[in-house]
Amino acid sequence: MTRRILAPLALAAASVLALAGCAGSAGPAATSDDGKLQVVASTNVYGDIASAIGGDLVDVQSIITSFAQDPHSYEASARDQLTVSRAGLIIENGGGYDAFMDAIIESSGTEAPVITAVEFSHDWPGNDGHGDHDHDADATDAASPSTSSATGGGSGTETSEASTDHDHAGHDHVEGFNEHVWYDPHTIAHVAEEIAHELGELDAANVATYQANYETFAAGIEGIEGSLDALKAQHAGEKVFVTEPVPLYLTAAAGLENATPAAFSEAVEEGQDVPAATLLDAGRIISSGDVRVLIVNAQTGGAETDEVISRAKAAGIPVLEFTELVPDGDTYLTWMQANVAALADTLAR
Known part of the structure; x- marks a missing residue:
């Protein structure tokens, strides 16, 4: 990959x-x-x-x-x-x-x-x-x-x-x-x-x-942290799928459960091929109806990432993009608060 x-x-x-x-x-x-x-x-x-x-x-x-x-x-x-x-x-x-x-x-x-x-x-x-x-x-x-x-x-x-x-x-x-x-x-x-x-x-x-x-x-x-506490009070235990482990500290602080197979996100982050069995497992997880949101790294991509995005959209699961850098016009604080707000808005649907 x-x-x-x-x-x-x-x-x-x-x-x-x-x-x-x-x-x-x-x-x-x-x-x-x-x-x-x-x-x-x-x-x-x-x-x-x-x-x-x-x-x-x-x-x-x-x-x-x-x-x-x-x-x-x-x-x-x-x-x-x-x-x-x-x-x-x-x-x-x-x-x-x-x-x-x-x-x-x-x-x-x-x-x-x-x-x-x-x-x-x-x-x-x-x-x-x-x-x-x-x-x-x-x-x-x-x-x-x-x-x-x-x-x-x-x-x-x-x-x-x-x-x-x-x-x-x-x-x-x-x-x-x-x-x-x-x-x-x-x-x-x-x-x-x-x-x-x-x-x-x-x-x-x-x-x-x-x-x-x-x-x-x-x-x-x-x-x-207060916004994360409020998110946790409303949505603790709900599942997310991430293409890479980039946002996992934030989702954990919000009380969300990561449903991603370890071998999937690790392979994507390292730029390696996702094992076929792991890709099938990821597809089943996304199609199960248990995942509330898919979070992708907006700065990177690949065939396996494209596939899980397509599966999520087909299953009606919203897709959020998080980045590794502060976007133009933002500060660290406004950027991170916007990420939390986007997560809250998506889970509230």
Whole structure:
């Protein structure tokens, strides 16, 4: 199976460049010409969050901003390496999702602090808490699904302390862990808090501003969690089918049950052929009448994805498209709230 990359509503080929050259390193508190702290993020998801926390005090550059680029297979350019080498703070997803970041962090020689989002997930192997930067304990702490449990292959939420030792060589894909943690608002609250903390370390004169911006952002997260609680109260236990595990943290927080065969979503995500028996099983599940909504990744597709979409439409099951990047005109908060609202509207039909 070919995992094709799609631009919004249309096919688009991902444009990738080979990594070349070696840029010099910069100090950990690198600033732009106008004195702003330079923040580099792997995708515009983390770039937007950094902008929300840093405001006018930071200059944020996101390496991946186009729906035609796939972080899983992105090949960094010499310009990307130069950008990272000049950063005062670096933010990546980790967990094998944006492995190109680890490569350019290592090759650039940067000494900038690196925030790795997956380490703030309760599901991250060995994570039993969030240290000194603990998000409101009373906030919704949805059981964030690992890849295995979220795709019907197991349960449990292993936990351990988030490491502050950024061993970039250890950020390969972790079997059984769903790395798409930006769809878990609770995890993102911790990431945002860490961004505020690191910016305050780099720019002590503006600690109060970073903290105030974090609190505003955290209030937005609480609003999303409140919407998820309301959705859970109305639709807990209802089944969804996903072509990839991208939105599963969000659907789990909404109390929805994932009906997707693990082998199906894993194969689609890896760009592999879905086993014939698994494809038949998926068809039976969709045609059973138990699935309330099909969620697809709007940025990728393939023959098997097209087939389950056709089956869902034939069975009268609504199809929702979720993305891996913040759409133009949105912020992380408005985008995620819109995803929850679309899910609620669809399930209310």
